[in-house]
Amino acid sequence: VRAASEPFVEECDVIVLGTGAAGLTAAISAHEHGAEVAVFEKSDQLGGTSAWSGGMLWIPDNPHMRAAGIPDSTAEALEYLDSLSLGMIDGELARVLIETGPEMVSFLEERTPVQFRLVPRFPDYHPEHPGGKPGGGRSLECPLYPFDELGEWASRVTVGTQLTGRLSMSETPLGRGAPDGVPRAELERRAVRDERGAGLALVGRLLRACLDRGIEPRTSMRATELVVVDGAVRGVRFDATEGAVGARGGVVLATGGFEWDDALVRSFVRGPLTHPVSVPTNTGDGLRMAMRVGVALGNMREAWWLPVVDIADRAGQPMRWQVNGERARPHSIMVNRQGRRFVNEAANYNALGAAFHEIDVTTFEYANLPCWIVVDEQFVRKFGFVGYRGEGAPPSWLTRAESIEALSEQLGIPPRALRDTVERFSAMATDGADVDFGRGRSAHDTWWGDPALTGRIDATLGPVDTAPFYAIEVHPGALGTKGGPRTDVNGQVLDVDGVPLPGLYAAGNVMASVMGMTYGGAGGTLAPAMVFGYLGGRHAARAAARVVMAT
Numbered sequence: 001v002r003a004a005s006e007p008f009v010e011e012c013d014v015i016v017l018g019t020g021a022a023g024l025t026a027a028i029s030a031h032e033h034g035a036e037v038a039v040f041e042k043s044d045q046l047g048g049t050s051a052w053s054g055g056m057l058w059i060p061d062n063p064h065m066r067a068a069g070i071p072d073s074t075a076e077a078l079e080y081l082d083s084l085s086l087g088m089i090d091g092e093l094a095r096v097l098i099e100t101g102p103e104m105v106s107f108l109e110e111r112t113p114v115q116f117r118l119v120p121r122f123p124d125y126h127p128e129h130p131g132g133k134p135g136g137g138r139s140l141e142c143p144l145y146p147f148d149e150l151g152e153w154a155s156r157v158t159v160g161t162q163l164t165g166r167l168s169m170s171e172t173p174l175g176r177g178a179p180d181g182v183p184r185a186e187l188e189r190r191a192v193r194d195e196r197g198a199g200l201a202l203v204g205r206l207l208r209a210c211l212d213r214g215i216e217p218r219t220s221m222r223a224t225e226l227v228v229v230d231g232a233v234r235g236v237r238f239d240a241t242e243g244a245v246g247a248r249g250g251v252v253l254a255t256g257g258f259e260w261d262d263a264l265v266r267s268f269v270r271g272p273l274t275h276p277v278s279v280p281t282n283t284g285d286g287l288r289m290a291m292r293v294g295v296a297l298g299n300m301r302e303a304w305w306l307p308v309v310d311i312a313d314r315a316g317q318p319m320r321w322q323v324n325g326e327r328a329r330p331h332s333i334m335v336n337r338q339g340r341r342f343v344n345e346a347a348n349y350n351a352l353g354a355a356f357h358e359i360d361v362t363t364f365e366y367a368n369l370p371c372w373i374v375v376d377e378q379f380v381r382k383f384g385f386v387g388y389r390g391e392g393a394p395p396s397w398l399t400r401a402e403s404i405e406a407l408s409e410q411l412g413i414p415p416r417a418l419r420d421t422v423e424r425f426s427a428m429a430t431d432g433a434d435v436d437f438g439r440g441r442s443a444h445d446t447w448w449g450d451p452a453l454t455g456r457i458d459a460t461l462g463p464v465d466t467a468p469f470y471a472i473e474v475h476p477g478a479l480g481t482k483g484g485p486r487t488d489v490n491g492q493v494l495d496v497d498g499v500p501l502p503g504l505y506a507a508g509n510v511m512a513s514v515m516g517m518t519y520g521g522a523g524g525t526l527a528p529a530m531v532f533g534y535l536g537g538r539h540a541a542r543a544a545a546r547v548v549m550a551t
């Protein structure tokens, strides 16, 4: 931390670091509240993990629910989060999140090209908890966005590998799109104006809103240090340039999590996180910058957990795949090295983190790592396993065997144990009740299961009894970490004594998440990211106005 003894090379009202949904929303909000804004991005591409995402936002009591007549309230949403809190959720921040969500949606819809609609019927992730919504309504998405609206900026938005296409989430099997998918003619029509869905639609719209305000994000600008003047954060240094850039109102950290920094992960996170799926530039720069100026940290143990498998893309390049629908569909189980099931496989991906981190106190090993997903021929024929439908040789990343015993030997699992597990599960599946782990009791499980059987137990339970059998190791991954600087209700970062540190804000995965260890529903990470971006941008703009008036 250096005081600015030399003048800033450039000055504005509000600096935003990072161009994911948190950063872009903060920039728009600051500008709408009167600030001159500068946005900097470490990568040579824009949009962060937000652009790779499904682009869904979990906003209880949102305006689109109200229009559709779906009842909800702040009290219900708070009761729901409280039921999942385990003492980790700050009630005041949760209230602000829930109360501000609908306001943020209306603000963006009224003032920018960012528009939302319901992802119909998508249930919350723990819908049977008090205040939960088994029939959905809280998850929103943006309609497709024509990228030709972005001109030369279109090619500067990062494109992920898992969700790259021209589909909205509500058109995918998970979002309950038409069983035959989107017709080819419609996809060809979408190609004309480069219409894109999911996270690309969200980021494309947010970026357009920035460009409309004259805010042109600067790429390949890695922020490295905050400049503190008289106890307030007043600027930023970058590794690519000499001299610091000043901000009269403040700096919004929106630099994502620290999941790609092994040392930080090992220091803080509660258990193995070997497979992040976010943009690799999320290496905890914002966390380090904040630690250097003496902030309070919170929620450091947690990440948005995710089971991940290593596969290869069509070109044979290694690729990580979020193994979600596969776990929930019938004819599949997950087993540990003892050959035993250890979890409701269809539970939401974030909750599975707890099962990955369980320790066997006798052997002092992670009880459920390594683990595998095992499916049978029925599964592969019905659903395909990441595109493989049982025709020809399986891909190199997928183990196949003619019997459960042969599969166990290839995996190094006791054959008898795996056979017993498979037989027990198959009998329970045939009876329609997983008495061991309760798979299928929740509306969540059957939603993520076979789309053709939603709401029925056989959407998720089906015997694993038809050779050949297939398996792949499942790794403890994450969408991103969710610990970092603690903030107040304005998104202002707190110092180690819990007092707001003038001039510093945080939003998104860089900040101590309001959600504690939970994931409320589809959109549970982007919603708080954008709400706290909105709040922080607004507060920083007002702070800048006060500085200008005082000088």
Ligand SMILES: Cc1cc2nc3c(=O)[nH]c(=O)nc-3n(C[C@H](O)[C@H](O)[C@H](O)COP(=O)(O)OP(=O)(O)OC[C@H]3O[C@@H](n4cnc5c(N)ncnc54)[C@H](O)[C@@H]3O)c2cc1C
Pocket (backbone or CB within 6 Å): 017, 018, 019, 020, 021, 022, 023, 040, 041, 042, 043, 046, 047, 048, 049, 050, 051, 052, 053, 054, 055, 056, 057, 058, 160, 162, 163, 221, 222, 223, 224, 254, 255, 256, 257, 277, 278, 279, 281, 282, 283, 284, 285, 286, 304, 479, 480, 507, 508, 509, 510, 522, 523, 524, 525, 526, 527, 529
């Ligand atoms: C396939 C997939 C699907 C998902 N679907 C959903 C979904 O539907 N709903 C949901 O809520 N969540 C979803 N997620 C998770 C969600 O994408 C992330 O939690 C969210 O995007 C985080 O937003 P952010 O703005 O905090 O970070 P990011 O979007 O990752 O942006 C951070 C940016 O900061 C930049 N940066 C880092 N360090 C610096 C520095 N020193 N200086 C300047 N810039 C820096 C990074 O390069 C990056 O561009 C999904 C994730 C994936 C991978």
